Amino acid sequence: MKSVLASRPLLWLVLALPGGWMLYRWAASPDFYGYGHVIGDSGRWAAWLLMLTLAITPIRLLFRKRGWTGWLMRRRRDFGVASFAYAAGHTMIYLANKNDLAPVLEDAGLAEYWTGWLALALFVPLAATSNDMAMRALKRSWKRLHRLVYPAAILTFVHWALAAFDPMTAYLHIGALAAIECIRVWLQRR
Incomplete structure (x- = not known):
């Protein structure tokens, strides 16, 4: 039973549950849970998983003697790839809503969109090389190469702040991300 709970397929099932729930709600009740909800929720899940991925190193440095931190370190790439999967889903939902290249290109010049596109472009090589063979x-x-996660994270959160109807939540997450990175730098230098 312990090996099942620690298995990678179970982790991926758990990581996929929010995405499945979002898609189900969108399909079952598009009037109640429409484009605005699914685009926002998919983007938030991408950002939350990215924050978790970035928080694993400081957590490991703070709690070195704990066994669960080793599990987190071994699964860090899984969380990063899941973040990319939600970001890719977020992008696909956006493209499906636009349904034409012209409005996408029109939006591309706006800061709230090009920051998202650039973040996604930085994430593609990270996701593609997040496997043992590439390592x-x-x-x-x-x-x-994987240090690109830091500029990609900044662009992700800037995209969120610029594109959000109420950017306060994005600002709070930017503060949390800055705290995570300050703690990581401080712990690594110590």
Whole structure:
């Protein structure tokens, strides 16, 4: 039973549940849970999983002796890839709503959109190389490549703040992200 609870497929099932719930609600009651809800929720899940991914290193540095931190470190790539999956879903929902290239290109010049597109572009190589084979092939370059997560995170949260109807939630998350990064830098230098 313990191996089932620690298994990667179970983790992926748990990570997929919010996405499945969003899609079900959108399909079952589009008048109540429409485009605005599903686009917002998918973006928030992408950002929350990104924050969790970035918080794992400071958590590990703070609680070195705890066994659960090792589990988090081993699953950090899973959380990052899940964040990308929600971001890709968020993008697909946006594109499906626009239903034409012309309005997408028109939006692309606005800061709230190009920040999102640039963040997604930075996430693509990270998601594509988040596997053991890529780690072995890239060796030390893998870690350098994956440092792109930091500018991608900044762009993600700027996109959220600029695109949100009420940016206060995004500002609170930006503050939390800044705190996570300050703690990480402080702990690594210590």
